[in-house]
């Protein structure tokens with residue numbers, strides 16, 4: 358499913374130095390089919406023109422390919438747009454892409470001007486000087502945009518590894534403290550082996566699973582490092598990541614572990630629940646009490662009193678999970694959940 362990441366097909370981007378070396382190699386390896394019957398001056402003219410043309414062509418195409426490999430940022434689904442913004446900065450990335458693309462126009466002009474000189478040159482030294490001048494000026498332009506290429510290289514390095522999520526099907530996002538059983542639930546309900554990915558800002562794995570309920574395929578995503586701890590402990594990046602998740606979640610499944618074997622008290626978990634509710638005021642939330650197999654009955658009684666109507670499950674054995682998925686799906690407004698299929 359990693360192909361669902363809009364950056365997954367982004368090819369390797371070359372640095373300024375690499376682009377110049379590649380172009381230089383190509384322009385020297387040109388095999389000339391020039392007729393031996395031509396005088397030396399004319400043979401040189403043909404060769405030097407071809408070298409300038411090839412050098413300029415190689416540089417331009419590598420710069421353009423680097424820019425065109427990126428998806429159009431404005432067309433990205435807001436989930437990926439927000440993640441791009443928080444990881445790289447949309448403005449910075451756009452500026453770099455624009456600058457690299459714009460540098461290809463003067464390269465064309467320089468090549469044209471020096472080729473015109475080569476056409477009228479009257480001796481071999483003049484020709485070599487014109488070829489060297491053309492390559493020198495083109496190289497300066499490439500070097501001037503080296504910082505932009507480096508930014509694109511770094512952006513690609515992190516963006517290609519974003520988790521691939523389907524932004525066109527209903528999505529259940531799991532929230533709750535670490536060790537309450539979120540990943541166990543995702544694995545339990547997924548029809549195929551769930552995909553494991555990482556957000557660049559956390560080392561914990563993100564699990565993306567898929568399941569079919571009736572004739573509807575839905576996606577279920579774990580959110581490590583995002584919705585698993587109190588707001589006061591979150592940094593700016595994590596707060597922005599929550600904003601990105603907003604664009605993805607059709608339903609939030611908030612999981613609590615009343616057995617407290619996860620290491621957090623029930624009260625701490627209730628506080629996180631209130632915070633998540635506040636962060637996602639418009640998203641329907643389904644509350645789940647997991648690990649009821651090992652929850653002492655007095656704890657369970659407290660939890661039931663606090664959260665009447667919560668789903669009780671055992672994620673590790675699958676008990677109650679099918680009913681939970683039915684409920685989660687019924688909370689999804691199917692028409693609203695498929696914005697990309699609307700005609701506008």
Ligand SMILES: Nc1nc2c(ncn2[C@@H]2O[C@H](COP(=O)(O)OP(=O)(O)O)[C@@H](O)[C@H]2O)c(=O)[nH]1
Pocket residue numbers: 533534535536537538539540541542579647648649650651670671672673674
């Ligand atoms: N007894 C019991 N253990 C569970 C249940 N669900 C998950 N666990 C265990 O709880 C631990 C944490 O689960 P995990 O899915 O990694 O939690 P996450 O951090 O929220 O993703 C694991 O050792 C699971 O095997 C359950 O329903 N009952």
Ligand SMILES: [Mg+2]
Pocket residue numbers: 536539540541579581
């Ligand atoms: Mg987990």
